[in-house]
Amino acid sequence: xxxxxxxxxxxxRAERLRQGRTLRDVSASAxxxxxxxxxxERGQKEASSECLAAICSALAVPLSSVMREVSGxxxxxxxxxxxxxxxxxxxxxxxxxxxxx
Amino acid sequence: xxxxxxxxxxxxRAERLRQGRTLRDVSASAxxxxxxxxxxERGQKEASSECLAAICSALAVPLSSVMREVSGxxxxxxxxxxxxxxxxxxxxxxxxxxxxx
Numbered sequence: 496x497x498x499x500x501x502x503x504x505x506x507x508r509a510e511r512l513r514q515g516r517t518l519r520d521v522s523a524s525a526x527x528x529x530x531x532x533x534x535x536e537r538g539q540k541e542a543s544s545e546c547l548a549a550i551c552s553a554l555a556v557p558l559s560s561v562m563r564e565v566s567g568x569x570x571x572x573x574x575x576x577x578x579x580x581x582x583x584x585x586x587x588x589x590x591x592x593x594x595x596x
Numbered sequence: 597x598x599x600x601x602x603x604x605x606x607x608x609r610a611e612r613l614r615q616g617r618t619l620r621d622v623s624a625s626a627x628x629x630x631x632x633x634x635x636x637e638r639g640q641k642e643a644s645s646e647c648l649a650a651i652c653s654a655l656a657v658p659l660s661s662v663m664r665e666v667s668g669x670x671x672x673x674x675x676x677x678x679x680x681x682x683x684x685x686x687x688x689x690x691x692x693x694x695x696x697x
Contacts, residue, residue, distance in 0.1 A: 496646065499648055499659065499663070500644075558674070559674055560667075563667040565667075
């Protein structure tokens, strides 16, 4: 099962690291405990809406862009899962007549 | 403050109603209590990632599309808020020389 909290945590962590910021820094700015942010980043705790808004504000990224990134990652995982669950296609490479037809 | 759970609840509720389905139906299909789904739809409770996945599965909508919809709504709200917080522009309609310059 795809878990939103895991992808959300990865997106938040990637953004924090991209900015070269520490958990301590974001924690102080967001007024959210360092342990809680760390658990959210690792996908171990659900972020409440208030907490998510505070972290995004501390990172100066719009909530919408974080959610869009999560949505995009979900889409890729869903696509991979649906492709993986498709039946294996019959081999057609021995019969090229269809290509030219 | 924009709350993700409120927008998420609205998106889930709109999708359920679009399908003409009842809380009872989705609850049974998702194996999530009716009261909990109702609270999620009204933005009163955060949906856990597992619960969100179960509701999306019951509604047969990809999680990614629900999150994309939430992201889009967030973007609109953020845009409206930022426009609303812009300083009122000085009146320029009395001086049209700038336009022609």
